[in-house]
Amino acid sequence: xxSAYTELEDRFxxxxxxxxxxxxxxxxxxxxxxxxxxxxxxEQIAALSVIRHSMMxxxxxxxxxxxxxxxxxxxxxxxxxxxxxxxNWVHATAVPSDLVEAMSKASSACETVWRTAxxxxxxxxxxxxxxxxxxxxxxxxxxxxxxxxCSLYDALxxxxxxxxxSADIDPVFESYxxxxxxxxxxxxxxxxxxPEPVLPPGPFPVSxxxxxxxxxxxxxxxxxxxxxxxxxxxxxxxxIPEDSRITTxxxxxxxxxxxxxxxxxxxxxxxxxxxxxxxxxxxVGDARGMTIHESQSLLVEMQVCRSREFLxxxxxxxxxxxxxxxxxxxxxxxxxxxxxxxRGFIRVDADExxxxxxxxxxxxxxxxxxxxxxxxxxxxxxxxxxxxDLLGVTPPNDRLGCLQDIHWYxxxxxxxxxxxxxxxxxAQIYDAARKASADIPAxxxxxxxxxxxxWLGKHIHGKGSLLSTDALIQSATDxxxxxxxxxxxxxxxxxxx
Amino acid sequence: xxSAYTELEDRFxxxxxxxxxxxxxxxxxxxxxxxxxxxxxxEQIAALSVIRHSMMxxxxxxxxxxxxxxxxxxxxxxxxxxxxxxxNWVHATAVPSDLVEAMSKASSACETVWRTAxxxxxxxxxxxxxxxxxxxxxxxxxxxxxxxxCSLYDALxxxxxxxxxSADIDPVFESYxxxxxxxxxxxxxxxxxxPEPVLPPGPFPVSxxxxxxxxxxxxxxxxxxxxxxxxxxxxxxxxIPEDSRITTxxxxxxxxxxxxxxxxxxxxxxxxxxxxxxxxxxxVGDARGMTIHESQSLLVEMQVCRSREFLxxxxxxxxxxxxxxxxxxxxxxxxxxxxxxxRGFIRVDADExxxxxxxxxxxxxxxxxxxxxxxxxxxxxxxxxxxxDLLGVTPPNDRLGCLQDIHWYxxxxxxxxxxxxxxxxxAQIYDAARKASADIPAxxxxxxxxxxxxWLGKHIHGKGSLLSTDALIQSATDxxxxxxxxxxxxxxxxxxx
Numbered sequence: 001x002x003s004a005y006t007e008l009e010d011r012f013x014x015x016x017x018x019x020x021x022x023x024x025x026x027x028x029x030x031x032x033x034x035x036x037x038x039x040x041x042x043e044q045i046a047a048l049s050v051i052r053h054s055m056m057x058x059x060x061x062x063x064x065x066x067x068x069x070x071x072x073x074x075x076x077x078x079x080x081x082x083x084x085x086x087x088n089w090v091h092a093t094a095v096p097s098d099l100v101e102a103m104s105k106a107s108s109a110c111e112t113v114w115r116t117a118x119x120x121x122x123x124x125x126x127x128x129x130x131x132x133x134x135x136x137x138x139x140x141x142x143x144x145x146x147x148x149x150c151s152l153y154d155a156l157x158x159x160x161x162x163x164x165x166s167a168d169i170d171p172v173f174e175s176y177x178x179x180x181x182x183x184x185x186x187x188x189x190x191x192x193x194x195p196e197p198v199l200p201p202g203p204f205p206v207s208x209x210x211x212x213x214x215x216x217x218x219x220x221x222x223x224x225x226x227x228x229x230x231x232x233x234x235x236x237x238x239x240i241p242e243d244s245r246i247t248t249x250x251x252x253x254x255x256x257x258x259x260x261x262x263x264x265x266x267x268x269x270x271x272x273x274x275x276x277x278x279x280x281x282x283x284v285g286d287a288r289g290m291t292i293h294e295s296q297s298l299l300v301e302m303q304v305c306r307s308r309e310f311l312x313x314x315x316x317x318x319x320x321x322x323x324x325x326x327x328x329x330x331x332x333x334x335x336x337x338x339x340x341x342x343r344g345f346i347r348v349d350a351d352e353x354x355x356x357x358x359x360x361x362x363x364x365x366x367x368x369x370x371x372x373x374x375x376x377x378x379x380x381x382x383x384x385x386x387x388x389d390l391l392g393v394t395p396p397n398d399r400l401g402c403l404q405d406i407h408w409y410x411x412x413x414x415x416x417x418x419x420x421x422x423x424x425x426x427a428q429i430y431d432a433a434r435k436a437s438a439d440i441p442a443x444x445x446x447x448x449x450x451x452x453x454x455w456l457g458k459h460i461h462g463k464g465s466l467l468s469t470d471a472l473i474q475s476a477t478d479x480x481x482x483x484x485x486x487x488x489x490x491x492x493x494x495x496x497x
Numbered sequence: 498x499x500s501a502y503t504e505l506e507d508r509f510x511x512x513x514x515x516x517x518x519x520x521x522x523x524x525x526x527x528x529x530x531x532x533x534x535x536x537x538x539x540e541q542i543a544a545l546s547v548i549r550h551s552m553m554x555x556x557x558x559x560x561x562x563x564x565x566x567x568x569x570x571x572x573x574x575x576x577x578x579x580x581x582x583x584x585n586w587v588h589a590t591a592v593p594s595d596l597v598e599a600m601s602k603a604s605s606a607c608e609t610v611w612r613t614a615x616x617x618x619x620x621x622x623x624x625x626x627x628x629x630x631x632x633x634x635x636x637x638x639x640x641x642x643x644x645x646x647c648s649l650y651d652a653l654x655x656x657x658x659x660x661x662x663s664a665d666i667d668p669v670f671e672s673y674x675x676x677x678x679x680x681x682x683x684x685x686x687x688x689x690x691x692p693e694p695v696l697p698p699g700p701f702p703v704s705x706x707x708x709x710x711x712x713x714x715x716x717x718x719x720x721x722x723x724x725x726x727x728x729x730x731x732x733x734x735x736x737i738p739e740d741s742r743i744t745t746x747x748x749x750x751x752x753x754x755x756x757x758x759x760x761x762x763x764x765x766x767x768x769x770x771x772x773x774x775x776x777x778x779x780x781v782g783d784a785r786g787m788t789i790h791e792s793q794s795l796l797v798e799m800q801v802c803r804s805r806e807f808l809x810x811x812x813x814x815x816x817x818x819x820x821x822x823x824x825x826x827x828x829x830x831x832x833x834x835x836x837x838x839x840r841g842f843i844r845v846d847a848d849e850x851x852x853x854x855x856x857x858x859x860x861x862x863x864x865x866x867x868x869x870x871x872x873x874x875x876x877x878x879x880x881x882x883x884x885x886d887l888l889g890v891t892p893p894n895d896r897l898g899c900l901q902d903i904h905w906y907x908x909x910x911x912x913x914x915x916x917x918x919x920x921x922x923x924a925q926i927y928d929a930a931r932k933a934s935a936d937i938p939a940x941x942x943x944x945x946x947x948x949x950x951x952w953l954g955k956h957i958h959g960k961g962s963l964l965s966t967d968a969l970i971q972s973a974t975d976x977x978x979x980x981x982x983x984x985x986x987x988x989x990x991x992x993x994x
Contacts, residue, residue: 014544017540017541017544017545018544018545018548020537020541021518021522021541021544021545024521024522024525024541025518025521025522028521028525032529032725033740034721034722034723034724034725034740035722035723036722036723036724036739036740037723037736037737037739037740039739040517040737040739040740041740043514044514044517044518044521047511047514047515047518048514048515048518048545051515051548224531225531225532225533226531226532226533226534227531227533228529228531239534240534240537242533242534242536242537243530243531243533243534243537243538
């Protein structure tokens with residue numbers, strides 16, 4: 001007879017295979033599917049999702065989890081796996097199915113309204129559907145809060161950042177909010193004293209961009225026997241370890257958009273690819289959470305690929321890719337382009353200095369809306385006040401303000417903080433990596449990522465969900481997770497300090 | 498409370514959504530997936546297939562089928578749907594799961610050996626694994642034969658041609674086998690008296706072929722808001738009505754391969770696309786079987802697109818696509834190319850006159866192997882004898898002989914006859930269509946398929962599985978299904994008789 005634990009591994013393996021299949025159908029939907037397939041694809045994915053949900057909420061699964069805990073005899077890895085199984089199970093079973101369905105319908109309705117409301121910069125148009133989403137998200141948070149025994153916000157956060165706590169996030173974010181105004185003034189003053197960065201003259205044909213970004217993705221460590229690179233409206237990283245699917249979008253007037261995007265997605269993909277094969281399709285073999293995931297994309301894109309070391313190697317390759325000529329292709333100009341800082345309205349266009357301000361604003365506002373301190377109708381005003389306080393700019397309309405991101409309208413609450421936690425973790429992890437081996441920075445200056453990826457594989461990628469986010473960063477960097485390395489990095493890069 | 502029948506519709510709808518998902522994963526596997534994904538994809542598809550099988554073999558489903566039959570009160574469409582539900586259920590439940598698994602493993606092992614055995618023309622190498630496949634197929638046929646109450650061969654045939662009977666096929670095939678030798682002599686003699694067809698000078702760049710075949714697929718009726726056209730090693734037609742996925746392969750030295758292939762697959766796709774929306778995901782809304790499916794691809798490719806009428810319109814478009822010049826682009830020469838007849842060894846390269854001989858040979862041999870009249874080790878000799886009798890040629894080796902097709906080695910027995918039954922049905926259906934409306938041939942001579950597709954939509958495509966294959970052909974053509982129209986077509990096209 002199988003032990004309860006062994007049967008759990010088998011069940012979670014089957015659930016993971018369903019998840020991989022859903023991921024594949026979603027990839028095709030974003031990358032390949034003609035418009036006409038949209039409705040049917042939605043129904044296919046919904047059918048697989050219902051099956052997956054019923055596997056996760058099968059009462060027998062709850063019994064197996066209890067039995068496995070009682071039977072004991074598990075090694076450390078199995079115990080960690082059991083803990084992650086239980087966390088996944090709580091997420092699935094905490095929420096009554098009528099709430100899941102109501103949430104899915106409300107998000108879908110709100111997302112549809114959002115597309116036109118954003119286009120028309122018309123916040124009033126979205127107030128009714130958005131209020132319903134908020135009501136349901138609050139309800140979702142309440143039931144998960146009871147199941148996990150934590151605050152409502154932390155219960156929502158847990159879906160993106162397992163065991164994340166707003167009590168840990170608050171001081172880090174407040175510290176950055178206090179640090180930013182003066183620092184940003186200094187950075188902009190110094191930037192203004194230097195030469196203006198110049199975008200090399202285009203156009204940059206898609207076919208040549210495609211060659212260039214493939215070459216760069218290969219440098220990071222992807223190989224196209226086990227990966228694809230395609231186009232989609234919103235770039236993302238999907239697939240499985242043996243078949244990574246990353247996407248980008250090409251702008252013929254600016255090749256850096258696709259280039260930096262592909263480097264970012266390659267960082268995500270490398271994290272997924274380096275998990276031990278024997279851990280595949282077990283919860284402990286999953287990515288640790290969005291903070292670590294984002295740390296790996298930002299480590300590659302922000303820490304490594306916008307550095308002088310990397311660009312010294314890469315700039316001539318960029319120039320040759322487009323048969324470019326002139327000073328604009330000098331590595332120093334490309335570096336100025338890649339590290340240009342500005343006060344802007346749009347999060348996804350932000351540089352690494354101002355990006356945290358966009359995130360801190362959303363974090364504060366989503367907590368206030370969830371607690372009831374901020375009414376939906378007051379969001380635009382609170383948004384604009386926050387932008388003024390944090391970045392010194394006021395969005396001229398809600399399209400450039402509180403309607404810019406899909407997340408809230410689509411039901412994703414508790415997601416935003418992981419972007420900035422990831423940026424901070426990236427700085428701390430890359431700092432430790434460079435100190436661990438001189439081969440790492442030396443490799444980067446020659447476009448050789450192998451020493452870096454070997455170190456990340458050992459200290460981050462290969463650990464899956466064995467440790468908590470904090471313990472993983474502590475074990476990799478030999479110190480607790482904080483924002484010290486991030487601020488040090490920013491001072492060094494932007495103030496030469 | 499739902500009636501048993503209503504619950505059945507719901508269950509079959511969910512099963513169909515799983516089938517569509519499996520189809521999508523298979524499409525990606527053939528068209529997009531990098532090599533590295535093969536193992537994982539196999540596991541994903543297997544996981545979904547196990548779920549689908551368990552839905553089909555759920556004891557509650559058997560009870561619902563009985564209850565629905567007892568409760569009665571169904572209209573004609575619902576009664577036909579219930580009948581198809583039961584047929585699908587018998588296929589799923591007749592076979593014990595250990596036999597399903599053994600079959601799957603043996604086929605997979607045999608297919609692997611077949612790839613090298615074919616390459617090396619080494620039949621002996623495949624005898625052990627092939628014998629095991631045959632043993633299991635026979636076992637499968639026995640259990641299905643008991644479940645359906647029909648002969649072993651007919652029980653296997655039923656998976657491809659529902660309710661097909663070898664007693665009906667035998668006289669048709671024997672008649673063609675008797676007809677062919679003299680007819681082929683006459684055709685070749687007449688062909689030799691005329692001018693030799695000339696392939697227009699290439700090369701034919703893939704990008705220009707792609708434009709041409711897209712244009713032709715659009716002429717047939719595909720539109721690329723609801724379809725894709727891609728490349729794969731083995732061309733096929735997949736997807737769903739609102740999102741057809743057809744594939745082809747380009748040969749830069751001969752554009753007619755991709756062109757005729759795409760026209761063929763477009764015929765398959767048009768059949769899938771024109772089923773009534775309200776019938777979607779119900780068994781009675783499925784394709785009637787492989788005979789009708791193949792009739793629709795062959796009607797487009799063989800009956801229509803290799804005709805003088807069509808090629809008179811299409812030849813100048815082909816010439817312009819490649820900026821060609823000279824007599825080789827004349828419609829009459831293109832017609833001679835498209836209707837060239839020869840005695841060959843390879844089924845997939847055969848013209849429509851000799852193709853049935855390849856099929857009749859396989860049909861005779863698979864029946865003999867299943868009945869035990871032909872031992873596996875005697876297959877190569879029997880094959881070569883058959884080729885000599887039917888076509889007057891002897892394969893120089895088994896690569897060009899009994900190892901050429903994957904079907905038997907992969908476990909598909911009872912499939913081959915549907916190719917030729919489809920060719921015969923295509924002739925009978927197209928003959929009726931042309932007689933029904935002068936707009937149909939007039940449209941074809943201008944590249945306008947709309948009148949033809951409207952007629953097919955009404956008389957064939959829109960009927961799904963409401964009628965049996967024979968009844969469907971009878972209702973569309975006002976006469977029983979036979980080979981008269983096919984022979985008349987061949988005499989007219991190849992002997993001007």
